Amino acid sequence: MAFKSLLSVMGADHSDRDVRTAAGLCAEVGAYLSVLIMSPPRLVMSPPPPCDGIPEWPEQHAKAIARLEKRYRQIETFSQDMASLEKTSREIHKLLRATWRCYDVDIANCDRASVGEAVRQRALCADLTIVGPALLNDISLGPLVIDGSLFDTGRPVLVVPNGAEATLSPRRVLVGWDSRAEASRAVREALELLSGAEEVRVAVVDPEPTCTESGAEPGADIAAYLTRHGARVSVDRLASAGKPVATVLAQYAIDTSADMIVMGAYGSRRLRERLFGGVTRWIVRKPPLPLFLAR
Template sequence: MASLEKTSREIQKLLKAMRLCYDVDTEYCDQTSVGDAVRQRALCADLTIVGPALLNDDKLGPFVINGSLFDTGKPVLVVPKGAEATLSPRRVLVGWDSRVEASRAVREALDLLSGAEEVCVALVDPKANYNGNGAEPGADIATYLTRHGARVSVDLLPSAGKPAATVLAQHAIDMSADMIVMGAYGSRRLRERIFGGVTRWIFDKPTLPLFLAR
């Protein structure tokens, strides 16, 4: 509790110096209640930011991801160690697959995407069909983003047998992206596996902020 109070004072001092409108809230609870505590606050927030300390915490991390992302429908910005947290990215890679989760991620990140200098919509091994990607994969979402003022390009990427996440990560490196936007998938029973997958993906891939929604 003393450590929590000390951290709270440090954060308040930082925010006061930045001349921001802010509120700092703390809660000391048992591990199983962490998800509920996070959910209560995330419901009344635009975005939850999860930093490297929580990503390295196998005990608390999954509860935070559950409470903020899966229990609220609100987006989460995951910031791994070494990444620069920003809400004004210059270049953004959007992982697109025409699923609801990807669409929601784009919608939640719309302000970020509209303000970016470059948005690359990337599809891995897309198939042209009228029930999914359309006759021209990526064209529909590119048009949507363009209508909102985003500067968009579409890249169709072959997987060459590699996982889609690996292909997207490499493309993010190639385009010097500042952020990756993508959908988060999984049922309630898969949440801890999702958290493990996200953290492994982050630690194995470039240190870029990852904007997730489902």
Template sequence: MGFKSVLCVTGADHSDRDVRIAAGLCAEVGAHLSVLIMSPPPLVMSPPPLADGILEWPVQRAQAIARLDKRFRQTERFSQDMARLEKRYSEIQKLLRAMSLCHDVDTDYCDPASVGDVVRQRALYADLTIVGPALLNDDGLGPPVVNGSLFDTGKPVLVVPKGAEATLSPRRVLVGWDSRAEASRAVREALDVLSGAEEVCVALVDPKANYNGNSAEPGADIAAYLTRHGARVSVDRLLSAGKPVATVLAQHAIDTSADMIVMGAYGSRRLRERLFGGVTRWIVGKLPLPLFLAR
């Protein structure tokens, strides 16, 4: 099963970079691109009451003026946000039409707390969501988009950090394997990518043979599975020597000249606020390599 429908979420104030990355990937595999432009309104706190008890007329008047002023500023901000969304919509439509790409573009202006749910509804009907460098570095929009598209749908996400060359046809792929369900799902979702690669390196850090995950030869089972799907697989069992798993995987990706890393996404609700927990976040921050994740 290939990627036939790809979702790209971008902010109204972002550049074209994320959309261009997603468009290039769709052109590469002949997929439909859905672009969602979002502009969450800022959270506005209500001013505290000016006094307790029965208010004197001057105080009541001051509060009424403050409420009217607040309403005016909200209306003015809403109009500006709508104009910016409309402008970005037209720009992206023009960009994608020039690329002769099958696409659709939509906008959404929702409460910040609802961003994740809005994205989740869109990601449910996509094979893959692209998280580009602009979205990745947007502390306000990035985390809820990742939560909605990755953690709440079971669908994969391709993270493209700044400086990474994005492709869905990588020559060399590093698979971070630990026999967990998340890693298995990532491999399953990336099968087309893995079977088309020239070389797939399955990397295990400090593996141990056990009845519950690895066979007597750690990595042999997943290698056999991938080989049946046409992948050309090698298995590397790595020793951490006290180093963090993320450090070991990142260095091995460099040593093997990997073009992409495929791995499971982990993280509790608390860690999700930082985009990813542990290994995944570290790799995103340190390596200019596309990271294919599934939860």
């Protein structure tokens, strides 16, 4: 599919690097950029208990004072967060006016439980969400953004780690294939990237020929599909030798000078943060390569 609308999510305390990356990608393909700036409160404000502020003297006086002081700190934190959001929003507007005019900027100040929903609403109306280095390394906000943009929408995410050359026109792409629905969706979502690449390698790790799932020649079916869409495809069957599949794919991407890895994202609701952490550690520890994920 063509990428005509990109979403970039950033924290109010992040640098503008992720937005610059997303703006560069928009300029590359002529897409519209939506920026969401988030600042989840460190404390969740709760409604005051009944008769708050009218204590039974003197037994409840100290408790009432403590409750009032806590709420004052919560209100002060909320005000500081909003001020930070507004300041960052002005800076991003100024940056994008000078670099890319097709954009909008929105802010969201919500508790942790609401971050995923706030991101989901925006990601549903975007073709691709960009996760840049700052967001990738934010262990409090990053997993929640992945949760809302990837798992709750079915829309793809492009992870751009530190040091990676972000592009939506890669020359060489490695596809991690295992005949599962998630891998199939990743291929379909990345079809325009794959059909425009000079070389696409479909990597199958520890393939087992069967009459049903993988076929007699694992990878041949998806290679034929991509060929019909104009992609220049080869199939590589790899042995893991007991290593994790992600490690095998990362090393093979290095060996073949790939510009991007396309693969399905797996994980139940309970495993989402674990998956994000695993992908993050994998990306950080391996040479920088953009990772195109779909669920």
